[in-house]
Amino acid sequence: MNLSKTVASWGLGTKFVVFSLALLLLVQVAVYSVVRTSINSNVRAQLTQELVIGDKVWWRLLDQNAQKLRQGAAVLAADFGFRSALSSGDTETLRSALENSGARIGAPVTALLNPEFALQATGLERASEAQFAPILQRVAADIGKSDQNHQLELIDGKLYQFVMVPLKAPLTIGWVVMGFPIEQSLANDMFGLSGIHVVLLTRQGALLVSSLPVLDQAALSALGQGGEIRLGADTLVVRHSTTRSDITDVQTYLLRSLDEVVAPYQQVQLALLVIAALGLALFGAGSMVLARRITTPLHALVGAAEQLSRGEYDKKLPALRHKDEIGDLSRAFDHMRSSIRTQQGEILQLAYWDRLTGLPNRTQFRDLLQQSIKASIAMQNSGPPVTVIMLNLDRFKHVNDVLGYAFGDRLLVAVAERLSGLISADIGEVARLGGDEFAVLIESTDAMGALPVAQKIAASFEEPLTLEDQTVDLSAAIGIASWPMHAQDVDMLLSRSEIAMYVAKRKTTGIQIYDPALDSSSTQTLSLLTELRYAVDHGQLRLYLQPKLTLADNTVVAAEALVRWQHPTRGLVPPMQFIPFAEQTGFVRQLTLWMFEEVARALPALRADGRPLRVAINLSTRDLLDQDFPAKLDAMMAKHNAPTDAFCLEITESAIMDDPQRAEATLNRLSERGFKLSIDDFGTGYSSLAYLKRLPVNELKIDKSFVMGMETDESDAKIVRSTIDLAHNLGLSVVAEGVENQLILDKLIALDCDEAQGYYMSKPIPLPDFIAWRTKQQAATA
Incomplete structure (x- = not known):
């Protein structure tokens, strides 16, 4: 009653100021609540997506690490002295070569196995050889049966990454296996690349590798529950990786700091509070004009926050003409949106593009091929065919051996540029599948229709490539396969184009269109080749x-x-x-x-x-x-x-x-x-x-x-x-x-x-x- 009398006794100016301030305060509280809710929702959605992509990046890093390690193992497999020692059965020389090569590239576990994966020699100490022998044979057999070129293995509480390369002369006469420990540096590289921590634990909860500076037992126990954990003053979002199944004794966890991601948004919230305080002060003197100038842009920022919470990073935030704090806040929001989009682009670049040539990699090429087939199926009468032209450079290994891998990389870039110049966007899509292997996707064309394109590619290699005053003559084996004539799905189409390519390489025909007879003879060929090899080894000749x-x-x-x-x-x-x-x-x-x-x-x-x-x-x-x-x-x-x-x-x-x-x-x-x-x-x-x-x-x-x-x-x-x-x-x-x-x-x-x-x-x-x-x-x- 006394309050009502007091308000009633206020003059019109006082009432206007008080009610204006109250209205502004109400708007600011509402905006702050919406922004805070939107930020929390957006941050968690962003973290979930980052961890999903980070999961792929982690395994990609392991794959790239394995590829580098395979190159080191391949150097040993190509060493003439090592091959001579194998031919002469000089076990001590083999052990010395394995030990020296492992020490040179940081592989504590090295071994040579015969074609049937039986252990022939190791670079280990005698005391450790008996312990590692069954593990090496099992790992080699597992790698040989899988389509991966490496495998993770937990040995005595330490995680190793094993790679295996064949020893050919020219057929496989043995396998070189090398084991490299997964060190702290790889987890640190992952964190430096994506800002995501990696923690590797055994199933019993023992810590193997962690990029976190401190990880106590309570935090280790909380990892298995997923969700969020507290580590000191920081909150971390946890994801349990299930991407790979080649090792079941190790649990992989990816963690992203929630506080780190929220920090830029907290600055936005602080800016909002500052704006609210200024608005209250200004409304004491300016009332409705200031209220209108403040509430309107705040509503725009609320919409921008909701836009970010939906993951719409490509849409630019509405431009504000204000040159005050509200305008700065809008620009900060837009800069934050642009930064997030850039980070996502970099992560996607790693996942779907070949970093050397800038062409789509195997993953993206497969996705493009899948999309083309689905689009064709959606049309009436099964739609037009889809054709893959796959090519593999001849004698590229010789180029690497003679001129070095750096020159080989530049040569691959030159080949990619030449193919991109030949195959325009209206003809097809060029990709690098890996190594010296490239592919071209051509839509609405069958194998015979794609033959002129393949001939054009083959003819382009007649002109030598010149790099650093070095002229290199290259040629390529080309295989062609079409959907639905030769395959009914993406993987089969890629497989059969590869079969045709290797037949072209073996027969030195240059270009080969897939034929079912190429597959039907493969088992007979394998059987006869096995018998003939057995005849040489067992004195039947x-x-x-x-x-x-x-x-x-x-x-x-x-x-x-x-x-x-x-x-x-x-x-x-x-x-x-x-x-x-x-x-x-x-x-x-x-x-x-x-x-x-x-x-x-x-x-x-x-x-x-x-x-x-x-x-x-x-x-x-x-x-x-x-x-x-x-x-x-x-x-x-x-x-x-x-x-x-x-x-x-x-x-x-x-x-x-x-x-x-x-x-x-x-x-x-x-x-x-x-x-x-x-x-x-x-x-x-x-x-x-x-x-x-x-x-x-x-x-x-x-x-x-x-x-x-x-x-x-x-x-x-x-x-x-x-x-x-x-x-x-x-x-x-x-x-x-x-x-x-x-x-x-x-x-x-x-x-x-x-x-x-x-x-x-x-x-x-x-x-x-x-x-x-x-x-x-x-x-x-x-």
């Missing part, structure tokens, strides 16, 4: 020799070495049933080395009677393209103390023509070492004459189709005569193969041919039979 007769004195001074497969169930397997397959798969290089090994081992027996004997061995295209082939022969000759002049290397014209420059370089290196070189099947090619004057050839071997036809076809006889004259004019000796009767032999003697071989003299026979046959032949001519 046999060395046969076919004599070469010197026509001048009817003596045997040379022979051709041939391989036969004595299968335990199928008997003697004809060469045509496994040699073409070996050439196709590249296993022919192992067969060639086996031939050299057997001949070098048999040379003392072949020359036991004091008479010289030269043994011819056939080389394939893959042998000539192997830059390390001469070095391998050097090691083998030194191992058996075998002279190089006891060997004649027979090369077909087609092998030379596949890559003349590389073949010529390899042949020159072999000739410098003293090997005699012979052109096999001469006359069946079409370009070899241009290379005879450049290649260090000692001998021509006339193809048996011409020799066998001499008896009835005068044209074949003329070809043989001309070939012999040509060879002699060039200073080369001549060998005629396919001599089936005495008439052909007499004609070759009349044509002054140097040597001959064929079933008339002897078919290919085992080594002991050859020695006996040669002794008998020598006695007959004495």
